Amino acid sequence: MKRCPKCRRDYRDETLLYCLDDGSALLDGPSTRDVPTEVLADRPADSEKPTKIFEPEQVEKKASLSRRTILIAILLAIAAAAGVAGYLYFRGPNRPIDSIAVMPFLNESESPDIEYLSDGMTETLIGSLSQIPNLSIKARSSVFRYKGKETNAQTIGRELAVQAILTGRVVQRGQDLTLYVELVEAQSENSLWKQTYNKTMTNLVSLQNEIARDVAESLKLKLSGPVQQKLTKNSTIDPEAYQLYLKGRFHTLKNTRQDLLKAVPYLEQATDIDPNYALAYVGLADAYRGLALSGHMRPIEYFPKAKAAAIKAVEIDASSAEAHSMLGWIVFWYDWDWAEAERHCKKALELDPNNGEAHLFYAHVLSVSGRPDEAIAEARRAREAEPLNLRTSAIEAQFLIHAGKPAEALKLLEKAIELDPNYWFAYQFAASAYIEMGMYDEAAAAARKGIELYSINSRSAAFLCYALAKAGKRSEALAALEELLKPSAGYFASPYNIALAYNGLGESDQSLKWLERGIEQRDPRMTSIVTERKWKNLRDDPQFKALIRKMGFPE
Numbered sequence: 253m254k255r256c257p258k259c260r261r262d263y264r265d266e267t268l269l270y271c272l273d274d275g276s277a278l279l280d281g282p283s284t285r286d287v288p289t290e291v292l293a294d295r296p297a298d299s300e301k302p303t304k305i306f307e308p309e310q311v312e313k314k315a316s317l318s319r320r321t322i323l324i325a326i327l328l329a330i331a332a333a334a335g336v337a338g339y340l341y342f343r344g345p346n347r348p349i350d351s352i353a354v355m356p357f358l359n360e361s362e363s364p365d366i367e368y369l370s371d372g373m374t375e376t377l378i379g380s381l382s383q384i385p386n387l388s389i390k391a392r393s394s395v396f397r398y399k400g401k402e403t404n405a406q407t408i409g410r411e412l413a414v415q416a417i418l419t420g421r422v423v424q425r426g427q428d429l430t431l432y433v434e435l436v437e438a439q440s441e442n443s444l445w446k447q448t449y450n451k452t453m454t455n456l457v458s459l460q461n462e463i464a465r466d467v468a469e470s471l472k473l474k475l476s477g478p479v480q481q482k483l484t485k486n487s488t489i490d491p492e493a494y495q496l497y498l499k500g501r502f503h504t505l506k507n508t509r510q511d512l513l514k515a516v517p518y519l520e521q522a523t524d525i526d527p528n529y530a531l532a533y534v535g536l537a538d539a540y541r542g543l544a545l546s547g548h549m550r551p552i553e554y555f556p557k558a559k560a561a562a563i564k565a566v567e568i569d570a571s572s573a574e575a576h577s578m579l580g581w582i583v584f585w586y587d588w589d590w591a592e593a594e595r596h597c598k599k600a601l602e603l604d605p606n607n608g609e610a611h612l613f614y615a616h617v618l619s620v621s622g623r624p625d626e627a628i629a630e631a632r633r634a635r636e637a638e639p640l641n642l643r644t645s646a647i648e649a650q651f652l653i654h655a656g657k658p659a660e661a662l663k664l665l666e667k668a669i670e671l672d673p674n675y676w677f678a679y680q681f682a683a684s685a686y687i688e689m690g691m692y693d694e695a696a697a698a699a700r701k702g703i704e705l706y707s708i709n710s711r712s713a714a715f716l717c718y719a720l721a722k723a724g725k726r727s728e729a730l731a732a733l734e735e736l737l738k739p740s741a742g743y744f745a746s747p748y749n750i751a752l753a754y755n756g757l758g759e760s761d762q763s764l765k766w767l768e769r770g771i772e773q774r775d776p777r778m779t780s781i782v783t784e785r786k787w788k789n790l791r792d793d794p795q796f797k798a799l800i801r802k803m804g805f806p807e
Contacts (some may be wrong), residue, residue, distance in 0.1 A: 254278040349415045349437075349444075349471055351388040353408060354378045356399040357420035357431075370422040371396075371505075372498030373431070373460065377418075380464035382606065383482035384473060390414060391608050392505075393641035397671075409438025412639065416444065418467065427453045433463060435470055445470035456491050487531035487569070488522075496522035497532045504539045509548040515539040533565035534574045541582060544776070547708050550744050551774050555586035573604035581613055585776035588803050593617050608637035612644055615651060619783050620805070624655040642668045646677045649685070654783040658685035676705035676712070683715040688785060692723035710736060711777070714749040718756030718786065729757055746770070748777035752786060764795050771802055778803060 255262045257279055354377050359370040375392050382389045390412050398408060405417045421432040434446040447466055451459045464483050468475060475483065488494055500518035503511040516539050522532040540558035543549040559582045565575035580596030583589050594617045600610040611634035619627035631648035638644055645668045652661035662685045668678040679702035686695035696719045702712035713736040720729035733753050737745070751766035770778045781787060782805050790796040 254280060350386060351390075351414040352381065352416045352418055352435075352467075353390040353395050353412045353414045354381065354418045355408070355420075356396055357422050360421050361424045366422070366424050368499045368502035369424060369495075370420075371502055373422065374420070375501065376460050376498075377463060377467075380460065380483055380485075381467060382604070383485075384468060384475065384479060387471075387473070388414070388606070391638040391641065393608070393643070394638045397640045405436050405438045405441045414438060424453070429453055429456070429459070431459070431463070433467075435467065453495070454491050457486055457489055457494050461486065488526045488529040490526045490529075493522045493526040493529055493532065496525070497529070497535060500532070500535050500539065504535060504542060507542055507546065509543070509546075512539050512542045512546075512548065516543075528568055530565045530569035530572055530575060533561045533568065534572070534578050537561035537565065537578045537582065541578070541585075545585060547710060547744055547746065551586060551776055555582060555774065555776075558582050559586065571603060573600045573607050573610060576600040576603065577607065577610045577613055580617075584613070584616060585779065586774055588779065590617065590620060590804060594621075606637055608634045608641065608644065611637060612647060615647070616779070619651055619654060620779060622782075622806075624651065624783075627651045628655060640671065642672055642675050643677060646675075646681050649678075649681045653681065653685050653688055654785060656688075656785070658688040661685045674705055676702045676709060679705065680709060680712045680715065683712060683719065684786075687715065687719050687722065692719045695719035696723070708743050710746045710749040711752075714752040714756075717753035721756040721758070726757070729753075733757070746775050746777050747773060748775045748780070752784075755786065755790070760790060760793070763790070764793070764799075767796075767799055771799065781805075 255278065354374055357370040357374045359367050374395075378389055378392055378395075381387065394412060408417055409415065415438055417436045417438055419434050419436065423430040423432075429449075429451050431449040431451075432446070433449070435444045436442065437444050445467075447463075449459060449463065461483075465480075468483060488497070496518045500515045500522065503515035503518070506512075516536065519532055519536040519539060523529055523536060526532070537558045540554045540561065544551040544554035544558060559579070562575065562579035562582055565572060566579055569575060576596045577600035580593045580600065583596065584593035587593075594614075597610060597614045597617055600607060601614065604610065611630050615627045615630035615634065618624075618630055628648065628651050631644070631651050635641065635644045635648055645664055649661035649664045649668075652658070652664065662682060665678045665682045665685065668675060669682075672678075679698045683695045683699035683702060686692070686698060696716055699712045699716035699719060702709050703716065706712070713732065717729050717732040717736060720726075720732055733750075736750060736753055747766045747770035751763045751770065754760075754763040754766060767778070767781070769775075781803065782800060787796070
């Protein structure tokens, strides 16, 4: 119990410090600790005098100290709260930042011809920041799905599972270049760092290094000497060669016949200006590979050119994961040298463990090596590295189909089609999955959709013929085969796909004949011969076994 020394009011609440009536500092009342207030009120006047514990000076001193203590405590609490709030505001709730999405830089120049520059600077910065250990940088294939779309940072952060978003705006007028860069915390959408760079086009290469270094510093990252060297490593110091490379990559990534043919001279000029430009040779190999692999040109004509460029890239820079991955891909698709392909694949992953393309490549190697579960796991790693890469999802579905899991594959393909209803590659593998499930009408519908979206898609045409034949619609199947056999000017008709169509019709002799042509013409689709379940009826055929041996596969 406490008592006021002036008005002598007693209080049972031990936490009170001051009298509610006159504000005097309360004193402990030991003589009245266990006596109810009502009893004290009835006592004689003599007994109402409190026992003196402190003299008046001491009472005032104690009151003063109590007020000061309370004030200090309140100020400390306010300061602590402000500190916490400031930390959460400026640093976000999940610091330190270990995951970033570099969004496609906006081209705010007056000419759309500068689009190659904004796209290329984005891709280069992604490549540079990917060299930093323990910092997850989303791949180009994932972030470029947001290009041209109004999407807020919170949505991007949630969909890509990143903590921060790096955005940029590019303005070029003549030889003057201005770049506005900002790092935003995804959850709160607070700006963490921003910078404006004013350079000339002759400083373009050094500008990329400066941005990468500044971003790393803004994240308070402590980088070792070797990592700093990787971060600012220049594949070329020639600004003209660099711009030509960016133009070549811009067209290569569009992956149309017209754009791939435009890309080649840009990349060849880049290597002419700087013969030691390893990344330009990788880009050149990729453009040639695209022409040979997508049904645009004859593989036997373009794959050797792709291989020569990839070999040159590895010779110039043996530490380039991109160079090893590209050479491995070409050896896989064209040389059918499975051991050499795996060697380059493992080297690429050793140099860059987070390279989604290398993981996908390794999945192909594992698949044809008769290790389907490992192939699926590796494809899944590629998808985790690039969650919005629809091509990766479609190819993972292919491995699931080859492993006898078509229903699971369809679920994955449905998600891809939800993201892009016009993605023809997903419809192609959906047709294959439906065939394995005996759902031939659904397979034919999916195949037709794939052909509608990509008219030179001979694999979808083969699946259409196969599904119609298995559904007992032979006349329709023969009509589909006739369309498949029609020569398309300048395009390569895959012997493998034609053989697959004949096999659906039950014409084994024709099927085997076309497979022989596939070997002669080095058709890259022949790599599926050991994994595609639609060849099961020919597995015991001596001629089919001989084809398997010719390609270097064990029987």
